[in-house]
Amino acid sequence: MISKPRVKRRLHELLALRSESGSEGEVRELLKAWLEEAGMETKVDEQGNLIATMKRTHKRVVLNGHLDTVPGYYGVAEEGDMLCARGAVDMKAGLAGIVEAMHALAGEELRYSPEVHFVVGEEAAQASGSAALAGRCRASFAIVAEPTSLALHLGQRGRVTISVAVKGRAAHASRADLGVNAIYRAMDAIERLRLLPMAEHPQLGSAGLEITEISAGIASNVVPEVCTFTIDRRLTLGETPEQALRQVHHALAGLDYEAKLVNGEYSKPFLLEREHPFVKALAEAISRHRELRYGVSMATTDASYYHSAGIPAVIFGPGKPELAHTKEERIDINEVVEFSSILVDFLRQR
């Protein structure tokens, strides 16, 4: 049985503990104890990820969530069924919902064996804990419980980072006529990149290109020799990192520059079919509780790691995605309860 007061109490406890990237220990220990109470076998790997398994059948389904939040703790406020706190939406509501589902299913015959992956470092610059876990797990399907307002997200755009260095010639700023200002050249390069047409996909939407970092100059009286900037490039279905790089080269032809893909910063775009058997089973479980809505995620989530490891993954969780990382994160406990009930329904033997 799903218990609303228990979900609320647990979520309140999770939110009261700060867990910024690198400080997930306390939250992890709490969740570990709760999952063990539900009869699960738990393990913490060398990176600090918590893995919990409940073996019932050979078909395994991963339930994924990240333990960390972005910085900016602002306490926990309770207003009726609403809890407001950093991480309420992204994504402790998802964690609390998964734990409650595991409690409700303890000891039952199941259609799929749940494998919980609660990972560290998802919000940090380095690769999330999911990267390693996805690579060594042998599940048939994964649900990443990032906030989607309980819409079933079947895909997401990919992402790649491209670094560009535009070259000029250094000179004393009082004799700028003897140098070539790399900043001015970079301005030209950026203007060209902003005019690039972006590919469109009917479901995943438009690809994207955004200049997100820039640096140049060694002193206030020196004409800068180099200006480097970073391109955050969102890939729509069918695009590859190499194509995105070629497009940059094409746009910057004739300039003195270097452009390269940043190693390790690539996630592949994907889109699952509604007819996929696990998607269908989850969609049916959702339909039994609420109106089924499909969608795609605008952000890059850990679903891409599972997808790349050959495990079809969807994004499905409680909370409004547009509140993630804001100072207005708030979650309705009823939505978390609904999320738990849907998971139970999906995993339970029918």
Ligand SMILES: [Zn+2]
């Ligand atoms: Zn998140």
